[in-house]
Amino acid sequence: MDFDGLVAQCREILEEHPWQEIQRWKEKTGGKAAGYFPVYSPLELIYGNGMLPVGLMGGGNKTEIERADSYFGSFVCSIVKSTTELALRGELQLLDGIFFHSICDAARNLCYVFKRNFSSDRFIEYIHFPQNPSSPSAVDYLISELKRIRHVLEEANGRRMSEESFKQSIHAYNENRALIQRLYKIKAESPHLLSTAEAYQLIRVGSALPPEEHSSMLRTALEEIPKRRVRPRDKIRVILEGSFCEQPPVELLEALDEAGCYIIDDDLLLGRRWFEREVPLDGDPIRALAESYIDRSRYSSVSHDWRRPRSERLVERARQAQATAVVFCIAKFCEPALLDYPLFKDALEREGIPHVMLEFEEKMWTFDKLRTEIETFAESILFD
């Protein structure tokens, strides 16, 4: 299949029948599936237990919020509401368990709304990731938390996970992350060959597939990309910051591209490439996973590591990517991203890096205003 065909296939799966893939996998293997809310979830543990990890990425712009509104206040991001809406409609029926994580107050409370309303035939678990990685005790704490989760999974599965299958799973995700990184490398080096909207769909389709199957799709994509005949255009190189949890509509990513931006790095689907380096396969896998979280994680607004402030890391990321500007693309009411913005802004201004801020909502469907705004921004830089 050529590249465009592959992307079209991903788009179709994502838009038309995301649950069919999960159904198919469950039927084929007789295994269970566990959903995970963003951002990072220990997929390695879930899959190592023989369960299919399924990314819950919100309802997109095709899900009308009818009943979920009444569960929350008015100051809540879309993904919290749309995920509840999906559950109310019975669309999460295939999931035998769901994980939520300590990313923000909204997602945490959502976990307990789920516990009350949707836990009759599945487990609902909250994972507390350490917010003080500088403490030498954080690793031990996280090991105990991961062991607890391992126990939850084993209980649900009715059998113990072997060390071998755990390691195999870590290996599969290491490989999957490496392939995703290769896509990002292309995006950075030859952004005309791979747009962000395309890369995004190729990666996102993996939230409903076992890692090996997804990796083989990515390999095909990587083979096909160099064959594409696309000419580079005069656009500014930007990095996207702030879309680590709720995902902007694909059309928004396309609009940014059309408005004159090559997005060479972003934080979309961040949980799928959470570790900057491989999770080591020698030694105790739980410890390896915990240490990776503490020392090899990406920075994001939902994890805190004051050994290296996030604003420093944003500047560094922009420099490394040789970006001319930063586009903040933040979900409306996303407090972690909105609260990080003032410090990010100060740091970028100190460094003389131009930036612009956009707020989006899942159900957004017109992008003209936004396109014009970005065009003006891009032009002001290009013709500076």
Next chain:
Amino acid sequence: MDTQSTEKKVHSQYQGKIHQMQKALMARWMAELEQAAENHEPTACLLVAGSNLSMLLRCLGIHQVYPELNALQLAIRKQSLPYIQIAEERGYSTDVCSYVKADVGAFFAGNVSSLGTKLPQPTLVLSCFSGCNVYIKWFEHIAAYTGAPLYVIDVPFIRSGNDPCPEDIDYVVSQLKEVIGICEKMTGRKLDYDELRERLAYAREVERLWLEIKELTKNIPSPYDDYFDCITLMGPMVAFRGTREGVEFFQTAKKEFEERVRLKIGPLPEEKFRIVVESAPPYPYFRTFRDLFSKWGACAVGATYTTPQPPDFLHDPERPLESLAEYPIRIFTNRGLDQRYDLLRRYVTERSADALIIHSVKSCRLFSVGHGDMREYFSKNLGIPTLMLESDLEDPRYFSEAQMKNRVDAFFEVLEHKKYIAGKAQAITEA
């Protein structure tokens, strides 16, 4: 002396004595801080939810400032809006926690308190609670703006059930040890564990008294309003928990309230309704908000917001660090919504309340996300009349008095009618 004048006297004494004591304590505290500012004495920024650490810091001669209390004071004195706007000009969104914005704004406007006194610059920014994620970011910002070193104590959330895992306590204890090391270095002073134990013993006494005072709201009428009056008791709890003055204050409070129980005096001329309240009040309209309920003779007999002390925990001088660690883990904002529901349900049933009032604070997700589900659970599943109101704890722009009043009035009209019918039915059965 006839009963009426005794009543009057106790009533005015109540207004006088602990209120005066409370004012004196808080004024002393502000004066200490002002002096600390002048003399550049070591000061740490702390958060209310982990304010039990003040005991540790006192032993090391470190003053404490609470950005939250400052934000609260600014709001209650109707000074918050200009500061919120200063923060918004700096890039803070209109949709983020307004406590943070008022504090940041006040910092950039010269770091003064609501009374105009100078607040000390922190020598250490100590985030001591992570049950609210905004806390961590708030303190990161303070550290960035003041240049003071930051330490974030991560307090694992109670993920399920009632009790923390032992590993969670170990984790917090290890972090406390690191904090002690940092503070010892900062002040050149060694932590005196005997002094710490002594302070914890005072705290234990304060906490025991506090829980006993709270139980008094079971009486009809309740001797005080567990929401509006109790908020004033929280200041001394936060600032003087591990001190003799704290113990004396709560002893006096308890005595006064017991006397009121004996005389059957409540905060209102007549207690017609007993309510339980969830979440923080709209501080910029504190008085107005209170009046909306007083008018109906509604007295709060329970509230989550005024539950800073976990009902199942007291500090233990024999386990100093462990109990310092366990306190923030166990407070209700560090537990799932299911446990908050449980706490509210117990307040409603054990204290014979007629209704639950949910004040949904827009910019505080910790409280507000899920309030709709909470209303559903209480009104539908438990059949408890529940009213949900929405505004903010700091930002006056979200308070609409007329709308609020209409909703409260409509709610109590129905409640009154129901009570009337129920009373009639009872009378018929008895006849």
